[in-house]
Amino acid sequence: MTILNGLALTRIPPEGEALRAEVRAFLQEAVKDIPAHIRAKSWSGYDPAFSRKLGEKGWLGMTFPKAYGGHEQGAFARYVVVEELLNFGAPVGSHWIAERQSAPLILKYGTEAQKQRYVPPVARGESFFCIGMSEPNAGSDLASVRTRAVPNDGGWLLNGQKIWTTNAEHCQYMIALVRTSGEPADRQKGLSQLIVDLSLPGVTVRPIEDMSGDRHFCEVFFDNVQLAPDALVGAEGQGWEQVTAELAYERSGPERLFSSVVLLDQWLAFVRSEAAPRADSIKLAGQILTRLAPLRALSVAVQEKLVQGQSPIVEAALVKDQGTVLEQFIPAAIADDLMAREGEGEAVPHALLLTLNYLTLVSPCYTLRGGTRSILRGMIARGLGLR
Amino acid sequence: MDHLITEALRDLLTGQCTPAVVRAIESEAAASAGASPTAAALWQQIEDSGFADLLLSEDAGGAGLALRDAFAVWDLLGQHAMPLPLAETMLARAWLAAAGVALPQGAIALAPQLAAADGGLRASGVRGARVAPWVLGQHGADVLLLPVAAAQASASIFVLDADLHWPASAVVSATRVPAPASLLVAQAGLVSALLAGSLLTVFESTLNFANERQQFGRPIGKFQAIQHELAVMAEHVSAARMAAQIACEADGVVADPLKVAVGKARSSEAAVEVAALAHSIHGAIGFTTEFDLQLHTRRLHLWRQTAGSESYWQLQAGQALLAADGMALDVIRQITDSSAPVA
Ligand SMILES: Cc1cc2nc3c(=O)[nH]c(=O)nc-3n(C[C@H](O)[C@H](O)[C@H](O)COP(=O)(O)OP(=O)(O)OC[C@H]3O[C@@H](n4cnc5c(N)ncnc54)[C@H](O)[C@@H]3O)c2cc1C
Numbered sequence: 001m002t003i004l005n006g007l008a009l010t011r012i013p014p015e016g017e018a019l020r021a022e023v024r025a026f027l028q029e030a031v032k033d034i035p036a037h038i039r040a041k042s043w044s045g046y047d048p049a050f051s052r053k054l055g056e057k058g059w060l061g062m063t064f065p066k067a068y069g070g071h072e073q074g075a076f077a078r079y080v081v082v083e084e085l086l087n088f089g090a091p092v093g094s095h096w097i098a099e100r101q102s103a104p105l106i107l108k109y110g111t112e113a114q115k116q117r118y119v120p121p122v123a124r125g126e127s128f129f130c131i132g133m134s135e136p137n138a139g140s141d142l143a144s145v146r147t148r149a150v151p152n153d154g155g156w157l158l159n160g161q162k163i164w165t166t167n168a169e170h171c172q173y174m175i176a177l178v179r180t181s182g183e184p185a186d187r188q189k190g191l192s193q194l195i196v197d198l199s200l201p202g203v204t205v206r207p208i209e210d211m212s213g214d215r216h217f218c219e220v221f222f223d224n225v226q227l228a229p230d231a232l233v234g235a236e237g238q239g240w241e242q243v244t245a246e247l248a249y250e251r252s253g254p255e256r257l258f259s260s261v262v263l264l265d266q267w268l269a270f271v272r273s274e275a276a277p278r279a280d281s282i283k284l285a286g287q288i289l290t291r292l293a294p295l296r297a298l299s300v301a302v303q304e305k306l307v308q309g310q311s312p313i314v315e316a317a318l319v320k321d322q323g324t325v326l327e328q329f330i331p332a333a334i335a336d337d338l339m340a341r342e343g344e345g346e347a348v349p350h351a352l353l354l355t356l357n358y359l360t361l362v363s364p365c366y367t368l369r370g371g372t373r374s375i376l377r378g379m380i381a382r383g384l385g386l387r
Numbered sequence: 388m389d390h391l392i393t394e395a396l397r398d399l400l401t402g403q404c405t406p407a408v409v410r411a412i413e414s415e416a417a418a419s420a421g422a423s424p425t426a427a428a429l430w431q432q433i434e435d436s437g438f439a440d441l442l443l444s445e446d447a448g449g450a451g452l453a454l455r456d457a458f459a460v461w462d463l464l465g466q467h468a469m470p471l472p473l474a475e476t477m478l479a480r481a482w483l484a485a486a487g488v489a490l491p492q493g494a495i496a497l498a499p500q501l502a503a504a505d506g507g508l509r510a511s512g513v514r515g516a517r518v519a520p521w522v523l524g525q526h527g528a529d530v531l532l533l534p535v536a537a538a539q540a541s542a543s544i545f546v547l548d549a550d551l552h553w554p555a556s557a558v559v560s561a562t563r564v565p566a567p568a569s570l571l572v573a574q575a576g577l578v579s580a581l582l583a584g585s586l587l588t589v590f591e592s593t594l595n596f597a598n599e600r601q602q603f604g605r606p607i608g609k610f611q612a613i614q615h616e617l618a619v620m621a622e623h624v625s626a627a628r629m630a631a632q633i634a635c636e637a638d639g640v641v642a643d644p645l646k647v648a649v650g651k652a653r654s655s656e657a658a659v660e661v662a663a664l665a666h667s668i669h670g671a672i673g674f675t676t677e678f679d680l681q682l683h684t685r686r687l688h689l690w691r692q693t694a695g696s697e698s699y700w701q702l703q704a705g706q707a708l709l710a711a712d713g714m715a716l717d718v719i720r721q722i723t724d725s726s727a728p729v730a
Contacts, residue, residue: 003621003625004587004590004621004624004625004628005587005628007625007628007629008632009629009632009633009636009723011724012724083716084716087714087716258716261714261715261716264715265714265715268708268709268715271709272709272712277709279702281705282702282705282706282709283698283701283702283705284701284705285704285705285708285709286648286652286700286701286702286703286704286705286706286707286708287652287697287701287704287705288715289649289704289705289707289708289715289718289719289722290630290648290649290652290653290656290697290700290701290704291626291653291656292715292719293630293633293649293718293719293722293723294626294627294629294630294633294649294653294723295626295629296719296723297629297630297632297633297723297724298625298626298629300723300724301629315625318621318622318625321618321622322622322625322626374615376618377614377615377618377619378611378614378615378618380617380618380621380622381611381614381615381617381618384594384617384618384621385594385598386594386597386598386608386609386613386614386617387609387614
């Protein structure tokens with residue numbers, strides 16, 4: 001047994017910690033006027049000017065090669081920066097997917113020309129990408145995508161529809177998973193990844209409002225969109241393998257632990273301000289801490305495996321599933337705590353209720369985005385040799 | 388941690404601490420209120436191999452291990468349902484040696500909360516007291532080494548444990564030891580590691596069972612409902628094992644109370660969930676005395692109920708978190724990444 005036995009308590013090395021104080025000082029200033037319920041949007045908060053500022057600081061593309069605008073720093077240095085950004089609730093949504101996922105994908109599978117063209121602007125915080133995987137009839141069953149690109153004289157002719165595409169409205173590019181050969185019945189075979197310039201004729205982007213009133217994910221329609229031959233990333237027909245590798249980046253970071261942390265800190269500040277905190281509140285604070293701390297240690301241990309060049313897909317799924325469930329527990333438990341003091345003591349501040357309400361309304365998505373709870377459990381079961 | 392030590396211990400436990408031996412010790416203790424020849428034989432093996440002295444300095448004849456290294460040892464004891472208080476003895480001997488007290492022969496059980504009674508002291512549910520000649524107990528600021536033989540013993544809930552009452556005369560003549568720290572914290576830390584090991588064994592045996600047991604013409608592990616239950620078990624076990632490593636993260640033999648709070652709270656939570664899922668997946672066979680699962684799931688519940696349950700330690704952790712100002716992340720870093728300077 002290695003999966004459950006092999007995750008050792010690991011410390012972030014000093015070179016990883018090196019930037020923390022500077023990042024923190026910067027963030028204290030940068031977010032001081034943003035109210036908590038806006039900071040609570042965490043990695044869906046959108047602010048391109050902020051992304052550019054991070055780019056200037058050298059805090060984007062930290063692990064990318066210098067040749068493509070990166071800084072060739074260790075993965076732990078990036079981990080620390082990301083952790084601080086999330087804990088302060090900095091508006092990182094504009095560049096989030098491009099920096100975490102799209103640029104690393106292009107660096108891994110792209111041509112030299114694609115790397116030179118697309119990666120440096122991502123590291124500067126100027127170029128934003130979205131992920132076009134899901135379709136109305138291809139969610140968990142991603143291998144059934146129907147959006148199709150047909151090779152023609154000009155390159156590829158693209159037709160179809162994507163949905164739930166985070167931030168598509170504000171992005172220059174989408175990396176789309178599409179069918180380039182065969183039929184939907186061929187499943188994983190015949191899928192490819194294409195870089196789609198969203199300003200091309202024939203692309204329509206329509207934001208969808210979520211139940212909190214936010215508009216962060218979109219429908220994207222492709223009507224005879226003509227793409228150049230070099231839109232293809234990696235090899236034709238290899239899209240499935242590439243997407244699987246890409247999802248490992250997506251699932252392994254601290255963003256699956258800290259989505260509710262702005263609320264947690266705001267609630268802790270309120271409980272600290274009470275003359276005599278309720279024993280139940282103290283216990284709840286401890287319950288959250290004693291669940292969150294081991295998960296953070298697990299997430300660091302998974303990061304260490306990535307640094308060593310291993311591919312801890314199952315371990316990442318173990319952390320993501322537990323992390324997102326805890327992220328959902330936090331607003332539910334805090335609501336229970338706050339409403340248990342009806343009629344006694346201080347009134348609960350309106351600002352705290354605003355944050356709580358926001359997280360209550362968006363938290364259902366934590367166990368959907370990046371793969372549903374059931375799908376992750378299936379992956380864990382596969383890793384355990386059950387399927 | 389020295390690989391040779393854990394390999395040697397694994398060999399000893401695989402050969403000498405089999406389910407048959409665990410059963411024999413439990414039933415002999417039940418039948419004769421203590422004198423168990425099987426327990427005496429197992430203890431002799433352990434004593435001869437030096438495992439009870441691992442936390443002593445090399446000068447004192449030990450291996451100079453820190454709590455951080457002891458995790459791997461205690462984890463193995465948990466994996467093998469160790470029926471004697473060996474983990475406790477390792478810790479007690481380290482404390483006694485550090486205080487310059489001559490080490491007594493035999494196993495030492497722990498009683499972190501001695502209470503005054505009839506001029507003497509009493510302790511209830513002392514783990515392993517039926518198979519140990521000594522108890523190291525704490526009463527306020529005092530730590531005392533007390534002989535079990537001098538106490539009036541009565542049955543506790545778990546067969547290897549006892550409720551003990553020492554008369555005033557026994558307390559007066561007990562050896563007093565300056566306490567380096569809270570015995571409750573120390574015991575909770577080592578119990579977290581025992582739980583980590585036991586959780587792993589329960590998980591692995593449940594996984595094996597799911598691959599073997601056939602219903603409807605295929606192994607039950609092929610059913611998605613069972614797969615998802617096993618995935619949830621794996622999540623609890625991975626988190627609890629990490630939490631227990633945190634609990635044992637210390638250079639010397641004194642544990643950090645906040646880290647212990649994390650370890651004991653999380654491993655105790657996992658104990659309840661994992662025991663329930665293991666029994667559910669095993670069906671009726673897992674509910675029998677004859678099947679080995681119960682040797683471990685009874686210990687999951689027992690150890691969860693030892694040295695403070697999850698609620699107790701959540702309260703302690705919550706107090707620490709509320710007492711700290713600033714971001715929760717800083718407390719989390721202090722717990723999981725203690726070498727890092729706090730910004
Ligand atoms: C906030 C948010 C942002 C997102 N951003 C993006 C994005 O940027 N790009 C993108 O491509 N997608 C994005 N998604 C889509 C997300 O990846 C999908 O919602 C997810 O994969 C689930 O697909 P679905 O919604 O179609 O649900 P379905 O697949 O229809 O699932 C419905 C339910 O059935 C269960 N289910 C389905 N199949 C199985 C099975 N085999 N076994 C057991 N249970 C099963 C699911 O677990 C779920 O509970 C986003 C989603 C959200 C909520």
